[in-house]
Amino acid sequence: MTILGPSGCGKTTLIKVISGIWTPTEGKVYVDGRDVTNIPMEDRDVGYVFQNIALFPHMNLRDNVEYSPRVKDQGDERMAELSEEYLKLVGMFQRAGMLPSELSGGEQQKVAIARALASGSKMLMLDEPLSALDARVRVELRYELRRIVKKLGITVLHVTHDQEEAMSVSDRIVLMRYGAIAESGAPLDIYRRPKSVFAANFIGETNLFECTVSDWSKSGKTRVTMRGGREIRVSRTDFRPGDAVVVSVRPEHVRPDEDGIEAKVRSVSFRGVYWRVRTMAESSDYIEYDVPADGEVPEVGDTVRLSFDRNASVVFPRPEGGIEEEIRLE
Amino acid sequence: MSLLKKIDEISGSYKARNAWLTFAIVLFIAIIVIPAIFVVTKLFTEWDLVSGVLNDPASMEVIEGAVWNSFSIAAIVTVIDILVGLPMAWIMVRRDFKGKKWLDTLLDMPLAFPTAVLGISVVMFWGAPEGITIPGLGLDLSPYVMLLFLHIIFTYPYMVRSLSGILEQIDVNYETAAMTLGASKWTAVRTITIPLFRAGLATGFILCFARSLSETGGTYIALTMMGVESTFFTGPSFISWLKSDPTMVDSGDYMGAMILISVVMIVLALILLVVVKWIIARFRIPWKKVWPEIGRSVSRGPLPKVKDVITVVFLIIVVLLPSFYIFAYLTEPIPDIDYGTLLSSTGVSFLVAGVAVLVDLILGIPLSLYIARHKGGKLAGILDGLVNVPLIIPTTALGFSLALFWASFGAGDSMAIVLVILGHISFTYPLVVRNLVGAIEEVNPECEEIAMTLGAKPFRAFRTILMPIIKSSVVAGCILAFTRSLGETGATIAISDSVSTVPIYITNLVQDHMYTEAAMCSIVLIAICFVLMMVVRMLTHRRQGRDA
Structure with missing residues (x-):
């Protein structure tokens, strides 16, 4: 699912609240019908991928991906297993010993996604994951992202202000404006039958x-x-x-x-x-x-x-x- | 204006710019670097005097003790600064709360106090020295512990500033990412943020260590007030003590001892700088091992609150209260102050500080530009390292060395004021250049390049584009250098007996046990410093307003 909207509409706020990075001033957060509002982010099991990537610069790729199992004390074997699995999934296993600074932006973001997935969470928040990348890489990574998500069958909330990106990666688009949901639907429906002038103009031309x-x-x-x-x-x-x-x-x-x-x-x-x-x-x-x-x-x-x-x-x-x-x- | 235009024109020539840079580098080396370490050559030319001291077990014991005290105090103080500075840096950078601006200003206050004043204030607060009527805590602290308390005060702001500076540059998302991956706050900070700190730790470590190592005025005053100035020494206080005793000055032992302790302090400080840089470049803070349970328990519940409270309480009780305690003298009847002497020494202080800062700027700008714009270049790297040299050399040793250097050219007492200014240039220069380099690096060089493609000559581009952008950093650096010069005791004493700046005047009063007079003079000096800082701030603010 993609959360789409112009800058400042509250997209990032929404997923930061869902993942527990920010605490809502009012209201509650439910995941799978369970109230998680008071569960701190480290126990909430919601993966988060940042726009500026934020791979830990002092660790190599393997250590980055192994970070979550490490801090959860899941044991060396499990750590190695997980890092191999997810680095292979994003096609970066060959370079596991490299430092993030040796990678291109697109490659770094793939590792960041692997790192979030290795935490075992079934929900992944992507905060404009592609907008810091070059135009061509951005388009390629879209399909890569969709392939990974479909393969794992997890729920992804993908925040973007790029309507083309929203239409090409998601099953469902939620259009936000002024801190509220303006409308939502499958990309084709929302494109063909927008429910407001704003949606008609913002999604497509x-x-x-x-x-x-x-x-x-x-x-x-x-x-x-x-x-x-x-x-x-x-x-x-x-x-x-x-x-x-x-x-x-x-x-x-x-x-x-x-x-x-x-x-x-x-x-x-x-x-x-x-x-x-x-x-x-x-x-x-x-x-x-x-x-x-x-x-x-x-x-x-x-x-x-x-x-x-x-x-x-x-x-x-x-x-x-x-x-x-x-x-x-x- | 026509002069500026002329300089604009001249700056268009590549040769003229190079000549200017060369001139600045040569002057920097000739009047700052070489005089600072000149005393080392005396080790060879005056070997007889030195070996005399070396063969005298009693003197050697004193010197060894003084050096050990200096370095161990500096080390302990720096470690304490790191431990209490880290949580304070977090509070300053990652928190938003009412009164943050106040806290920010309070943190810098001890830097504006001459250390001689801090020396009086700290001993008054913790101890109960003879001859002082204002009641303090009356603790019977050993000189060593008292000096620890004193040195923490004027090193702490440096540590918090350098740690905050780095923390500001570490993306908060690293920590957040770690926490969404399941790490507790404590584990995230320990495994992610702290390991990213290395450069900041190095800067803070060197600044604090060097400051503690070289401090003279406050240390000597504190020891005098405790009545142990002739039995308990640090390296710099030993030099002050030698200087203060006229019977000693004429003996050959004096010269030998001065040379020996200066060389030892300079060489050890330089070795330390290199070693610290080397260690920090290689040392990795371990992050592989984690203890999720411990991390969890210290990240939740009352512990984080307790940590913050301890941090703030430490700041108030150990740093702020002892600094301001001297103001308690305002409750006493005002004694007869020799206003004539106070005013004339204030005049001398301002003259020295003002000229020193001005020269720092003139010599520092071309060098800073070169260092900042040639990052990674060989010459820039060497210059960058050399700039730090006067910063880590104890100022007393530096002053002594400088006096010897110019004396060898025949500069006598008639030149004393000039020599004092040269000395003050030496140890303030790094402060100005550090600030300038940092500020220039932040500015995109394209700004100036654009100005030049629009037809501005290099100097014009500099003064109309770069200078206005970095102005606040320049002003900050100058204030720092100015107050540092105003508060300096050690170098001034070591260079000349005849130049009386305010800190020297205060030190003399303390030596004569005229504490009330000393305290009042201190308060006047602090007041002048504050007014000055306010005026400078207002002036820069108003000008910014008009430019905008």
């Missing part, structure tokens, strides 16, 4: 239009009017005519269409697999859409006509503070 509902039929068919007066069809909703709404459409669902909304191209940028085209519609809303790398790319200043798949759009009630306030990250 999207175009947001401020509209007013102009027509609604019993079957849920809804039409809305954009700023500037153009009427468009959106997905089925329960809104009534006159309701102020926000319509969210992902760039990949926008396509050129002869009868679509007229918009002027403002910028075109190459993203590898596709071109991202940013346009401004007559309603002065920005609309972004993608053109395949080998497709026909408009030039800045061109006028294009765009429409979108109405079933892929999501309609929200218009937030009171306005869109800007709603999608603000800090």
Whole structure:
């Protein structure tokens, strides 16, 4: 499970409280239905992996991994067994005698994970474990991490502010904001059917239009009017005519269409697999859409006509503070 | 301004910068390093005098005793400082509580007190010396134990400061990680944090050991007040005692004994520095063995609280109360103080300290820049080591050596004040340079590089970019050096009898058993120090405010 949210939303606080590093000022922590609020962190058996890795610099890799069995006095044999098992699991057994400073960041983090696992805990907290690493290593380690976790069948709470990372590693995403859970669900559900403008904007990329509902039929068919007066069809909703709404459409669902909304191209940028085209519609809303790398790319200043798949759009009630306030990250 | 501009221009030349650096290095070696250890050569040129002392069993017994006292006191004091300094460092770095700022200021207080004053205050507090009307605890302590108490006071702040400095840099996550892995607090600290301390322990150890080894004023005053100054010696107090007895000064024995004890103290101190560095570089604090049960029982329940309470009580009873006890004299009627002498000696003290710090800065900046920016280089390493030399040499021996060195160039008593200033430069220089190097290392060199790519000449980049960033460390270093110079007794006595600084004046009063007068002068001196520190702090604060 991933805990996702902008910086300062309380993600790290949450897992520090769960693991016992911090004591909550109020409320209780339950693990498996058991109240663990008053159990100190050293007895709580919740593994924790730090963003800055924090391998003990004066110990080699083996001693780092053996630290937990050592302080729990589990005996030399058990220590050797555990360090071999977990160092092999993360593919670092060959280098067990090295010092942490001789390793790259990604390798260090793997050992840190092995160290946390060797404590035998069935719960692992990962505090932005990949964000201190280089971009490419970060992506590779994602899959490695998921493989290890699935193999051991343990529960992992993975904190990150990177929505792409959240979607690719987890079974479930919990989106946090202002110290509370905003919404949660499987990555695909939360991407396709976000429950708030904030979620739509934070997870993935999207175009947001401020509209007013102009027509609604019993079957849920809804039409809305954009700023500037153009009427468009959106997905089925329960809104009534006159309701102020926000319509969210992902760039990949926008396509050129002869009868679509007229918009002027403002910028075109190459993203590898596709071109991202940013346009401004007559309603002065920005609309972004993608053109395949080998497709026909408009030039800045061109006028294009765009429409979108109405079933892929999501309609929200218009937030009171306005869109800007709603999608603000800090 | 035009002068600054001119220097800016000149600093653009690589040759000019090198010349300046060379000049600073040469001066550093010529007026600080060589005079400090010059006395060692006397061992060969004046061998007759020395061998005279060596063949005199009575003198040798005194000298051996003095050296043994100095080193054993320094060792015991340093160990106690480490034991009580570690929990205090934890309180200062890892805790947040009301009044932390107060505690922080209180910790440094003993550093602002001239040690001569501390000597009076400590004996007053623990003992009941003759001629003092203010009641103390009245314990009948041996001179050795009394000196332990005294030396703890002025070494303790150094230890807590160096330990806190390192602890601040040790990521708290190491400890937390250990605890989430099942280690109790005690086990985590013992196996993780303490083993990471090594460098800090070395610095603290050397600072405390050297400070205790070289302290003269307070030690001599304490011994005088206890009436044992001519029977119980430490290395530096032996030199003071020799100096104080005019009948001795003219005899050949005097020269021989002075040379011998100075050389012994210098050589042992240097050997110790090397040995300590060597041991600490190799010694690993063992962490493999753990006792989970013991760790658990000392991490829970009342024990951690008890440890904190003991730490704070120790600070109050052993360090703070004895330091401030001299203020009890404020309850007495004010005696007739010879204000003329007090003022003139205060003037001399400030002149010496002020000039010394100024020279420290001028000579210290190019050297600090070089050391900090060439970390790992050979020359930088050598210079870095040399800077420490005057720090660990007992200041009395240093002063004696320096006086001999300049006397060999014909510098007589007319030059006394200049020689005293040179002496004070020697032992304050390391304090300023240490602070400067530490501060410069913290600053990303790219800041200056950017300034230079924007067209600033090196000196301009230095004074407009680097200097404002490190200013507070520079000021701290200067205050430290200034107060250290203001409180110094040993070096001044050893260099000249005619220059009377405040600590010397106070020492003389104590020798004449005029305790009330001595105490009042001490209080005046402390007050001046505080006002000065406050003014400097306010000035730097205001300027920072305007710059921002």
